Amino acid sequence: MLELNVWSRRSAFEALWAKPFILEALKDLPEFDTAICPCCGFPTLAERNAFGWCLLCLWEDDGQDDPDADEITGGPNHQYSLSHARANFSKYLSMYSPDDQHCKKLSTATKTELIAEYTSLLGANNKVEAVAACLRINKLLKKLGQQATYPPD
Ligand SMILES: [Zn+2]
Numbered sequence: 684m685l686e687l688n689v690w691s692r693r694s695a696f697e698a699l700w701a702k703p704f705i706l707e708a709l710k711d712l713p714e715f716d717t718a719i720c721p722c723c724g725f726p727t728l729a730e731r732n733a734f735g736w737c738l739l740c741l742w743e744d745d746g747q748d749d750p751d752a753d754e755i756t757g758g759p760n761h762q763y764s765l766s767h768a769r770a771n772f773s774k775y776l777s778m779y780s781p782d783d784q785h786c787k788k789l790s791t792a793t794k795t796e797l798i799a800e801y802t803s804l805l806g807a808n809n810k811v812e813a814v815a816a817c818l819r820i821n822k823l824l825k826k827l828g829q830q831a832t833y834p835p836d
Contacts, residue, residue, distance in 0.1 A: 692724030
């Protein structure tokens with residue numbers, strides 16, 4: 684499912700957001716999040732640098748990004764640098780290491796479904812296909828949101 688790395692994924696979504704049919708689709712979907720998570724590279728955040736919590740990888744967006752990716756800044760992302768969290772996500776679909784109690788909070792099956800829907804959104808060719816994918820994505824994000832409370836204890 685993770686055919687692209689975080690940077691390629693981020694570029695793919697940025698390119699998608701620039702397409703006119705997507706802009707049209709998003710006008711009808713004000714609740715669809717388009718800010719891209721710096722850890723997993725999927726658009727799971729309402730805005731960047733606002734301490735939003737990514738329901739897919741569990742990274743909390745405290746503003747860390749490529750320039751300081753190797754730093755452990757503590758706070759909401761605990762002992763993980765962004766680079767470490769990205770590596771974990773590509774292996775475990777979570778920013779946490781598998782021995783960390785936080786890792787298994789959310790269903791991997793739901794995450795896999797969600798990633799498949801994001802992939803279908805990237806492949807959308809028109810507004811109808813894009814809206815359908817966005818609605819399925821929001822449903823799955825809601826499902827993940829119901830599986831965990833925030834902040835993770
Ligand atoms: Zn994420």
